[in-house]
Amino acid sequence: MAALDSPLVRVERGSLQPKIIGLYHLLFKESAKPPESDGFWVEFFILKANSSALSVILTEFSAEDLLQMQSIARAVFMRGVRSLSDSNPTIVANALDTLTILIREVLAKQFTSSEVITVLVGLDRVDREFTEFVDALERIMRTGSIDLRIAALRATLSTVCCSYRTSLINFFIQRDLFAVLVQIIYDNATTSHTFEAFVLLGVLSNYDKLEAYNPYQTRLADFVDESVMQKIVVAVGKTCKEAREDYIAIADDAADGFSLESMISSYSEFAKRAKTALLQQDPQMTANNAFASLPPLSATILLATSNFVHANKYFSQVLIETKTVAQEETPFGSYISLSSYLLQHQHRSERHASYARISMLVHRILVEDSITMQKLVSIECRSSMRLCRQRQPCLPYVKGERFLVEGILDALIGAVRHNMKKALDVPMYILAIGTIHRIISQLKRLRVRLKYHWSELWKSIFSFLRFVTGSSKHLHGIQDMPVLIDDTIRVLVLAFSAGESFLSGAADYDDLFYKxxxxxxxxxxxxxxxxxxxxxxxxxxxxxxxxxYNNLIKERSMFSSGHLSSEHVSDIIKTGYDTLSISAQQGIDYWDRYRESDERVFLKRVGWAAVMDAQELLGRGLLPHVVPSTRVATNGNGRYAEKDV
Structure with a gap:
C-alpha cells in the first residue's frame, strides 16, 4: 500500500495570479481572435486592471506583431471606449487604466500615424471612435466622481503626450478641453491636481501653435479669472521649490552664519564625506552625474508657465504679486530660485539647457513690459530667494527680502559666469545679456536707483569679454557671435551713459569706471x-x-613717484568726469520685443522635452501634488487680502 503524504508536509501548488492577468494572456495571443461574447468583456472590465502586467505583455510584441493583432487591439479599444459610459464606476476606472496602457504601448512602437490608427480603430472608424473617446474623457472630467475625474485627467494627459507627434492629438485640439481643465483647478475637491491640469494645458497650447491656429492659445490670452490664476501660481511655486531641493540634496549651498550647531553639522558632514571617499574614489564625478540627471521631471511645468506668461499679461502680474501667507519666499521667488540653479548647471545636458533657457525667456518677457517691470521693483512684491551658490565664485549672500529684479539679475549673472567654454552656447548668452540690457534700460526709464551689488555684474561682463577675446580663434566663426559681442558692449555703454539714473550712488558709478x-x-x-x-x-x-582716463593716470604718474594707489585712481576718476565727453548713441537703450517666431526651433525642442518628461512622470507615478488648503495673499491695486486657494 502506498504511503500517504503527511498533512503536515508543505506541498508547493504554484503561484497564484490575479484572474485579469490570465485574461490578458488569453486575449493577446498572436493566433487569437477577439471574443464576441459580451460576458467576456463585462468580466474583463469589472476585474481590477493590472497596468504593469498589461504593459509588460504589450511591450514584448513588436510593431509588426501588433499590426498582425490589430483586431485584438481594436476590440480592446472600442470595448473600452464603450465601457467609459457604463454606470458602474469600477468598470469606468478599469476601462480608463486599460485604454491608457494600450494607447501608450501602441504609440511607443515605431508606427506612422496611419499605422497607429490602423492598429487602434481602423482608418474608416477613427473619426467616430476617437471623437467618442475624447468626449467620454471630457464628460468624466466634468461630471464624474473625484477619483474618476483625476483618472480621466491622467488618461487624457498620457494620451495627449503619447500622441503628440501623430494626427490623433488633433482630436484633443478640436474638442477644446480648456473649460474642464480650469474647472479641475478651481474646484477645491480636485485643486490638489493643478499640476496635471496645468501641464496638460501647457502641452495642448504649445502644439503646432506657430504653424496653425491653436484654440488654447486664444483661451489663455482671454482668461481673466484671478482665483484660478493664483492656484496655478501656487502650484508653479511649489513645484519649483521642490525641484530646487533636488539640487540642494546633491550639494547643500546654504550660506547661513556661523554657529555651534552649524560647526558640528559641518564636522559630521566632513566625516561622512571622508568615509565615502574611502569607498568611492571620485565623489566629484558622482556629484556631476547626479547634477546631469537634473532637473527633475516636474520641470515640465515650466513650458506651461512660459506659454501663459507670453499669452496673458494679467497672468504675468498675478505670477509676480501672489504671496503665500505662511512663507517668506513667494511663488515667483521660488521660480527665480530654480532658474538660478538651472542657469548655473545648464551646460550639463541639452535638456538642462532647454529648461534653463525657457525659464530665462519668462524673465525677458516680464522685464520687457513696463507694468510687470514696475512690480519687479515694487516693495510690495519683494521676496526672499535662495539663489544658487554651488559654483565659485559665488555672489554675495543677501539675507531677507529683496526686489524680484535683483534675484533675476543674480540668476543672469550666474548664467554669464558659469557657462564659458569653447563650445559656447551663443543663443543662451544672447538671451542672458539681452535680458540684462532690458533690465538696465527699464530701470533708466523708470528712474529707479537700485541698491544692488553692481560691481559683480560689471566684473562678470568684463570677465566674459576677456574670455571671448582669448578664445577668438575658436569662437570667431560661430554664428551670431558678432551679435553677442555687440549686445555685451551695448550693456556697458548704456551703463556709462546713463548710470546716474539707475545706480544707487556715486560709489557704484566710480566702481564702473574703475573696472x-x-x-x-x-x-x-x-x-x-x-x-x-x-x-x-x-x-x-x-x-x-x-x-x-589712461592719459590722466599717465599725467598724474609723471608728478608722483612710484605706483598709483587705488585711492589715487579713484580721485582721478572723480576729477576726470569734468573733462570726459561720452557721445550719446541714439537707440542705445532700444531693444526688440520678444517674438515667438524668433524662437521657433527652440520652442519645438523644449516642447518635445516637456512632453517626454510629462509622459515619464505618469509612467513612474511621480506626479507632485499641491496642498488644497494653501492660503495666498494678493496685493492687487496695492491692497492685500487673504483667501483660500
Whole structure:
C-alpha cells in the first residue's frame, strides 16, 4: 500500500495570479481572435486592471506583431471606449487604466500615424471612435466622481503626450478641453491636481501653435479669472521649490552664519564625506552625474508657465504679486530660485539647457513690459530667494527680502559666469545679456536707483569679454557671435551713459569706471580679434573712455613717484568726469520685443522635452501634488487680502 503524504508536509501548488492577468494572456495571443461574447468583456472590465502586467505583455510584441493583432487591439479599444459610459464606476476606472496602457504601448512602437490608427480603430472608424473617446474623457472630467475625474485627467494627459507627434492629438485640439481643465483647478475637491491640469494645458497650447491656429492659445490670452490664476501660481511655486531641493540634496549651498550647531553639522558632514571617499574614489564625478540627471521631471511645468506668461499679461502680474501667507519666499521667488540653479548647471545636458533657457525667456518677457517691470521693483512684491551658490565664485549672500529684479539679475549673472567654454552656447548668452540690457534700460526709464551689488555684474561682463577675446580663434566663426559681442558692449555703454539714473550712488558709478580702467588693452584686443570698426561704434566709445582716463593716470604718474594707489585712481576718476565727453548713441537703450517666431526651433525642442518628461512622470507615478488648503495673499491695486486657494 502506498504511503500517504503527511498533512503536515508543505506541498508547493504554484503561484497564484490575479484572474485579469490570465485574461490578458488569453486575449493577446498572436493566433487569437477577439471574443464576441459580451460576458467576456463585462468580466474583463469589472476585474481590477493590472497596468504593469498589461504593459509588460504589450511591450514584448513588436510593431509588426501588433499590426498582425490589430483586431485584438481594436476590440480592446472600442470595448473600452464603450465601457467609459457604463454606470458602474469600477468598470469606468478599469476601462480608463486599460485604454491608457494600450494607447501608450501602441504609440511607443515605431508606427506612422496611419499605422497607429490602423492598429487602434481602423482608418474608416477613427473619426467616430476617437471623437467618442475624447468626449467620454471630457464628460468624466466634468461630471464624474473625484477619483474618476483625476483618472480621466491622467488618461487624457498620457494620451495627449503619447500622441503628440501623430494626427490623433488633433482630436484633443478640436474638442477644446480648456473649460474642464480650469474647472479641475478651481474646484477645491480636485485643486490638489493643478499640476496635471496645468501641464496638460501647457502641452495642448504649445502644439503646432506657430504653424496653425491653436484654440488654447486664444483661451489663455482671454482668461481673466484671478482665483484660478493664483492656484496655478501656487502650484508653479511649489513645484519649483521642490525641484530646487533636488539640487540642494546633491550639494547643500546654504550660506547661513556661523554657529555651534552649524560647526558640528559641518564636522559630521566632513566625516561622512571622508568615509565615502574611502569607498568611492571620485565623489566629484558622482556629484556631476547626479547634477546631469537634473532637473527633475516636474520641470515640465515650466513650458506651461512660459506659454501663459507670453499669452496673458494679467497672468504675468498675478505670477509676480501672489504671496503665500505662511512663507517668506513667494511663488515667483521660488521660480527665480530654480532658474538660478538651472542657469548655473545648464551646460550639463541639452535638456538642462532647454529648461534653463525657457525659464530665462519668462524673465525677458516680464522685464520687457513696463507694468510687470514696475512690480519687479515694487516693495510690495519683494521676496526672499535662495539663489544658487554651488559654483565659485559665488555672489554675495543677501539675507531677507529683496526686489524680484535683483534675484533675476543674480540668476543672469550666474548664467554669464558659469557657462564659458569653447563650445559656447551663443543663443543662451544672447538671451542672458539681452535680458540684462532690458533690465538696465527699464530701470533708466523708470528712474529707479537700485541698491544692488553692481560691481559683480560689471566684473562678470568684463570677465566674459576677456574670455571671448582669448578664445577668438575658436569662437570667431560661430554664428551670431558678432551679435553677442555687440549686445555685451551695448550693456556697458548704456551703463556709462546713463548710470546716474539707475545706480544707487556715486560709489557704484566710480566702481564702473574703475573696472573699465582695470581692463587695460582688453577692448582694443577685442576690437582687433573680431574686426570691429572703432569709428561710430559702441566699442569705440568704451575705448575712448578708457584712453581718456589712461592719459590722466599717465599725467598724474609723471608728478608722483612710484605706483598709483587705488585711492589715487579713484580721485582721478572723480576729477576726470569734468573733462570726459561720452557721445550719446541714439537707440542705445532700444531693444526688440520678444517674438515667438524668433524662437521657433527652440520652442519645438523644449516642447518635445516637456512632453517626454510629462509622459515619464505618469509612467513612474511621480506626479507632485499641491496642498488644497494653501492660503495666498494678493496685493492687487496695492491692497492685500487673504483667501483660500
Amino acid at each position: 573699465l580702467i582695470e581692463t587695460g588693452e582688453l577692448l582694443s584686443k577685442l576690437s582687433r580679434a573680431y574686426d570691429m570698426a572703432r569709428e561710430n561704434s559702441s566699442v569705440g566709445t568704451l575705448i575712448s573712455i578708457s584712453e581718456h
